[in-house]
Amino acid sequence: MLDTPAENWRETINSNRHIREADRLAHDPVPRAIRKVLESSDLDLSQLTECLKRLPVRKSIHLETKLHKVREAMNKVVGQVWPSTFAKAKFKSPLLILDEAHHLKNPATRLASLFVNDESGDDIRTIAGTLDGAFERMLFLTATPFQLGHHELLNVIDRFRGIAWKEFSLEGKNAFLLEIEKLGKTLDQAKTQSRELDRCWQSLRQDDLAGADGINRSAEQWWQDVTSEPTTKSERVQTVHRAFERACQGMKSAEIPLGKWVIRHLRDRKLPNADIERRLRHAGGAIAGEADGEEGLSVRGEALLPFLLAARAQAVVVRAGEKAGRATFAEGLASSYEAFLYTGGDGLDEEEHGTTTKSERVNSYVKRLALELPSKAAYARHPKIAPLITT
Numbered sequence: 542m543l544d545t546p547a548e549n550w551r552e553t554i555n556s557n558r559h560i561r562e563a564d565r566l567a568h569d570p571v572p573r574a575i576r577k578v579l580e581s582s583d584l585d586l587s588q589l590t591e592c593l594k595r596l597p598v599r600k601s602i603h604l605e606t607k608l609h610k611v612r613e614a615m616n617k618v619v620g621q622v623w624p625s626t627f628a629k630a631k632f633k634s635p636l637l638i639l640d641e642a643h644h645l646k647n648p649a650t651r652l653a654s655l656f657v658n659d660e661s662g663d664d665i666r667t668i669a670g671t672l673d674g675a676f677e678r679m680l681f682l683t684a685t686p687f688q689l690g691h692h693e694l695l696n697v698i699d700r701f702r703g704i705a706w707k708e709f710s711l712e713g714k715n716a717f718l719l720e721i722e723k724l725g726k727t728l729d730q731a732k733t734q735s736r737e738l739d740r741c742w743q744s745l746r747q748d749d750l751a752g753a754d755g756i757n758r759s760a761e762q763w764w765q766d767v768t769s770e771p772t773t774k775s776e777r778v779q780t781v782h783r784a785f786e787r788a789c790q791g792m793k794s795a796e797i798p799l800g801k802w803v804i805r806h807l808r809d810r811k812l813p814n815a816d817i818e819r820r821l822r823h824a825g826g827a828i829a830g831e832a833d834g835e836e837g838l839s840v841r842g843e844a845l846l847p848f849l850l851a852a853r854a855q856a857v858v859v860r861a862g863e864k865a866g867r868a869t870f871a872e873g874l875a876s877s878y879e880a881f882l883y884t885g886g887d888g889l890d891e892e893e894h895g896t897t898t899k900s901e902r903v904n905s906y907v908k909r910l911a912l913e914l915p916s917k918a919a920y921a922r923h924p925k926i927a928p929l930i931t932t
Contacts, residue, residue, distance in 0.1 A: 642681030656703030
């Protein structure tokens with residue numbers, strides 16, 4: 542392979558008698574744009590060449606040790622060569638389809654910086670803007686668009702700024718930027734109204750839930766009664782109802798402009814060709830046979846301390862508001878121990894895992910939480926996982 546020109550690699554690989562028909566390459570393993578850069582005199586490949594020369598040619602008892610050292614050296618060199626190669630390569634395509642697009646939520650990451658070149662950190666400027674103007678259209682796919690904060694969602698949409706505007710017009714780009722700015726203000730307003738509803742809701746008291754007959758009803762029955770005759774309720778309840786109406790209006794106002802950029806697919810509520818509900822909602826306690834009402838799952842035993850620490854950290858985040866960032870670790874712990882570790886338990890501020898918590902106090906709680914998790918053998922005893930497994 543090393544003695545064969547890169548443009549002939551596909552033919553060389555496919556002609557090998559050990560290659561199965563299903564494994565034969567349909568395209569060149571080295572794209573033409575990359576090959577052109579690698580064969581140019583603009584790229585220094587001397588360090589990579591030296592690494593390849595160090596590959597052992599004979600089997601010995603030290604083979605694994607030698608290979609390990611060569612792998613480390615090659616990873617380091619390739620980490621330097623690849624960004625330079627990618628930055629010099631020129632790509633053009635009528636369409637880009639990008640899956641897992643929620644990873645674009647942070648403009649300062651390598652992936653997000655590929656599409657624009659004005660927000661990247663110094664460590665990634667080598668490849669910043671490489672794909673700016675390379676695609677006429679873009680389609681981003683993600684299964685979790687509404688788990689993003691709305692500023693993060695706007696950051697993802699903003700990557701559309703990197704399309705080939707020459708195919709349209711400069712005025713089109715300016716109009717796009719103005720539209721995204723306006724969308725941001727609309728989402729900000731909706732968020733403010735939602736927070737106001739949350740604040741008003743916290744002011745409710747137990748006696749506000751009682752009807753005219755003094756009997757407490759379920760949350761659904763109580764709210765239905767409030768919306769039907771709000772003026773007959775206490776001032777606190779009326780304040781909540783007014784905040785609810787404003788929040789609904791804010792959400793509807795945000796849905797219209799957001800609908801231009803986000804196409805959401807929802808499955809039918811019933812299974813195909815059947816009158817069976819796709820999903821049946823049960824409160825947590827009902828899954829474990831602990832309760833028939835709205836009570837959640839019990840947290841006890843070895844799970845108690847991690848959940849108490851998570852609750853404490855979450856309270857700090859809520860009090861600090863925007864300054865503390867977004868705490869995805871609480872969502873992870875509520876799902877499973879593995880999900881907690883994936884969303885930040887093994888290190889905070891990792892964009893790839895979505896943890897954007899900034900508070901040092903919160904970080905200290907979460908790190909202690911990670912230490913208090915049970916052993917891997919006990920992960921199945923998570924308060925939510927155990928009832929699901931046994932039922």
